[in-house]
Amino acid sequence: MRIGYKLFAEAYSPQEMVRQTIRAEVAGFDFVEISDHFHPWLYSHGHSGYAWSILAAAATRTEGIELATGVTCPFIRYHPAVVAQAAATTALLSGGRFVLGVGAGERLNEHVVGRGWPAVHHRHAMLRESLEIIRLLWSGGYHSFEGEHLSLEDARVFDLPETAPPIIVAISGPASARIAAEFGDGIFTTEPKPELVGAYSDAGGSGAAYGEVPLSWAPDEASALQSAHEKFRFGLTGWKVQSELPNPVNFEAATAHIREEDMRATFGYGPDPASHLAVARQFADAGFDNLALVNAGPDPDGFFDFFTAELAEPLRRLRAAS
Secondary structure, three states: OEEEEEEOOOOOOHHHHHHHHHHHHHHOOOEEEEOOOOOOOOHHHOOOOOHHHHHHHHHHHOOOOEEEEOOEOOOOOOOHHHHHHHHHHHHHHOOOOEEEEEOOOOHHHHHHHOOOOOOHHHHHHHHHHHHHHHHHHHOOOOEEEEOOOOEEEEEOOOOOOOOOOOEEEEOOOHHHHHHHHHHOOEEEEOOOOHHHHHHHHHOOOOOEEEEEEEEEOOOOHHHHHHHHHHHHHHHHHOHHHHOOOOOHHHHHHHOOOOOHHHHHHOOEEOOOHHHHHHHHHHHHHOOOOEEEEEEOOOOHHHHHHHHHHHHHHHHHOOOOOO
8 A cells, every 4th residue: 555645735835835745755655745726725724835836846855755736637727738848847857756646627726717617527528638638748749639628739848757657537437537547547536435446447447546535633632623624624515516616715605514523424533543544444445555644633743753653554554455
């Protein structure tokens, strides 16, 4: 089992994200991943640094840890040609340690450029065309592309790594699983649902399966639940809500009814490693072989120490169900 750390870019400054990446490498994590957002989920988060700058800085200050976007929407706010160039450069700066995570995006981040927010079937079509364009540009030379939604005119990425970065595709059902199987090297989800891994396998996919494991470490359970509620209550709204609301104020309203005790059913929390392992095991049992730990607790350094002393060894002993 590979174990990663989710950089909570909405809750901490860009400088702190680089520091936490260095700390994660020292703690023994295999990879870090960072969301590529324009806005934070909640006003109280207070941050939303530019993911690509953070990754570039982290690449030059680390040696072995893998770096990933978790995830980038490669259309609307970006053009896929820009993402292809950014990913290639990040792969070079990191010495081949970069993984491009992509998905169909959220209105929260994409509407800001004034191009609207397409229906989900249009977004899946745009994601498919985006991955075609990225793969074209990574093959070297000049390329043009004319799709139903996206175009590319006489473009070339000049600085390419010897080996293209893996592409991990966020999936939510059979449609996105088919895109992942056709154009990706693995899948990414935030829920321990074996049917998602199954949909990817049924579509012909055989790559890595990344899952985000929600945890909240603190010296006592009450503090852990309080912090989980403060930082991560938006996660309980569900993906259909998360992908559609336009601004942090809307998420503040949508989460007003969520209580601290509601976090118990989803999170591993508190000082007992058994609580955290139980949630991680749900992902392993669902078929995930790359676990990205999300710490919604109040003390990142305390969590790193807890991981090294209590979690790392038993987590690595987990085996993804086939």
